[in-house]
Amino acid sequence: MxxxxxxxxxxxxxxxxxxxxxxxxxxxxxxxxxxxxxxxxxxxxxxxxxxxxxxxxxxxxxxxxxxxxxxxxxxxxxxxxxxxxxxxxxxxxxxxxxxxxxPRIDVKQNPLYESEEFAYLDTHYYGGIKKYQWVTLPLAIHGVVAKKNGEIKEICIGEKDDDPVFAVTDLLIHLAAKQMEKKAGIVIEGEKLDLLIGSRPVGKEDGFREEEKEAVKSNVLKLLREYYDMSEEDFVSAELEIVPAGKARDMGLDRSMVMAxxxxxxxxxxxxxxxxxxxxxxxxxxxxxxxxxxxxxxxxxxxxxxxxxxxxxxxxxxxxxxxxxxxxxxxxxxxxxxxxxxxxxxxxxxxxxxxxxxxxxxxxxxxxxxxxxxxxxxxxxxxxxxxxxxxxxxxxxxxxxxxxxxxxxxxxxxxxxxxxxxxxxxxxxxxxxxxxxxxxxxxxxxxxxxxxxxxxxxxxxxxxx
The missing domain is CATH 3.40.630.10 (Zn peptidases)
Structure with missing residues (x-):
């Protein structure tokens, strides 16, 4: 028909x-x-x-x-x-x-950690996704943080033109011979979808000490306090969703479609x-x-x-x-x-x-x-x-x-x-x-x-x- x-x-x-x-x-x-x-x-x-x-x-x-x-x-x-x-x-x-x-990626309740002077958020994907599609994209964080005093902080980072964005990293093609042999479902595993959010250690003007073991994480926590009055414990009562950054766009030379x-x-x-x-x-x-x-x-x-x-x-x-x-x-x-x-x-x-x-x-x-x-x-x-x-x-x-x-x-x-x-x-x-x-x-x-x-x-x- x-x-x-x-x-x-x-x-x-x-x-x-x-x-x-x-x-x-x-x-x-x-x-x-x-x-x-x-x-x-x-x-x-x-x-x-x-x-x-x-x-x-x-x-x-x-x-x-x-x-x-x-x-x-x-x-x-x-x-x-x-x-x-x-x-x-x-x-x-x-x-x-x-x-x-x-479908999206959610932030876990105890997510913030540092590894080799990179700060990450630990994540858990939501819904049916092809995990490999979510790497090397500009990503944004949306959601709320509920504080013990009853205050609700709304979070939206990555959508404004002057906002920072975030990413899940992937292995460079030059070293990916074994990775490329894997089935698509495990090319990127769920535990590899952690979000890279920082690499700069806290500065001396902020009380940096040489013995500081997680200086990058400390700097992230400093920024969270500064911008959102948020402590590390507040992640426990937060709902933060990781989504692609960017606006819905007309698609095609004829503008006949919407990509979003x-x-x-x-x-x-x-x-x-x-x-x-x-x-x-x-x-x-x-x-x-x-x-x-x-x-x-x-x-x-x-x-x-x-x-x-x-x-x-x-x-x-x-x-x-x-x-x-x-x-x-x-x-x-x-x-x-x-x-x-x-x-x-x-x-x-x-x-x-x-x-x-x-x-x-x-x-x-x-x-x-x-x-x-x-x-x-x-x-x-x-x-x-x-x-x-x-x-x-x-x-x-x-x-x-x-x-x-x-x-x-x-x-x-x-x-x-x-x-x-x-x-x-x-x-x-x-x-x-x-x-x-x-x-x-x-x-x-x-x-x-x-x-x-x-x-x-x-x-x-x-x-x-």
């Missing part, structure tokens, strides 16, 4: 809107390189559109009714937004769900957020869920497997005067959801792992995956045919370009999303998203046309389902 490249179908007004969405998207990518940063963006944009924090509504016992806009945040790493519709909540919601965590870190899955998260904030007066309650921890199994209090979303729905119903657990269950079971996550774009350089008739292609629109999982659909949500037909109708009404695909050849591998977790409530769920090249690499590539069609598709889903 052939799908057309959508670029040739756009008129001038559509191209202007496409540029607006992509400009806003790139700005969000630059500002949101961690889950916390993404939630901060979402809260700011939501409040500008009249959304109110559910914590304040609960505290004041404020009644929630049709037309109200509410958001709930979990530990500053996940957020759910609700635009209350005309129909009772127990009849279900139209839900957009995506994750805002991305973290497009899995922020390309779906931000387009879902944009669509959510642009829908007014829905018939059914609209909902957007942006969650953490998908890359490591959706676990923990901020992952989709937690009770955070379910509890929030219960709180909403209570603010509507409904405290029945049965109505919470009905609201969830009667809902419809797009579990939005990226798809593997067909890459002509690696045709051996793709089945062309069932692949996602650049610039052919929003991608739907009836099922994900691996090999024999293991670990998959498998959407109902009736639900697919309803989605086709909803998107066709708003002239959204879309395509259907699978993740590579049947025995080539696979992957999962949050779809199966939400399907446990009995709701209708299907995976959808944007086709991406170089998924899980430090720099990923997406088509501007697909980003625009995703925004249009998510908006049509909220409006027409």
């Amino acid at each position: 052939e799908r057309n490249n959508v670029w040739s179908s756009y008129n001038r007004d559509q191209l202007t809107e496409l540029d607006r969405i992509n400009t806003m998207y790139k700005s969000c990518l630059d500002e949101g390189k961690t889950e916390r940063e993404c939630v901060k963006i979402a809260v700011r944009m939501a409040e500008e559109k009249g959304y109110r924090d559910i914590k304040g509504l609960i505290k004041d016992q404020t009644e929630v009714k049709h037309g109200d806009k509410v958001y709930a945040v979990c530990m500053n790493k996940s957020i759910s937004l609700f635009n209350i519709g005309e129909e009772p909540l127990e009849r279900g919601m139209n839900i957009l769900g995506a994750h805002i965590d991305s 870190y973290g497009q899995d899955d922020r390309v779906c998260a931000f387009t879902s957020l944009f669509a959510m904030l642009d829908v007014d007066e829905p018939q059914k309650t609209s909902c957007c869920i942006l969650v953490d921890k998908e890359e490591i199994g959706s676990v923990g209090a901020t992952g989709m497997q937690s009770r955070f979303f379910e509890n929030t729905v219960a709180e909403l119903l209570a603010l509507m005067g409904e405290t029945s657990d049965l109505k919470v269950r009905r609201a969830l079971q009667n809902s419809k959801m797009l579990s939005s996550d990226v798809s593997a774009a067909y890459d002509p350089m690696f045709t051996e792992v793709f089945e062309k008739r069932s692949s996602a292609f650049f610039s052919k629109g929003l991608v739907f995956n009836k099922f994900t999982g691996s090999r024999g659909k293991s670990g998959s949500n498998d959407a109902n045919a009736e639900y697919l037909a309803a989605i086709r109708k909803a998107l066709d009404e708003d002239h959204v370009a879309y395509q259907f695909a699978e993740l590579g050849k049947v025995d080539a591998g696979g992957g999962g999303t949050i779809a199966y977790i939400m399907a446990n409530y009995g709701m209708e769920v299907i995976d959808s998203g944007v086709a991406v090249l170089c998924m899980h690499a430090p720099w990923e590539i997406a088509s501007k046309a697909d980003i625009y069609e995703a925004y249009k598709g998510y908006k049509a889903f909220l409006k027409n389902m």
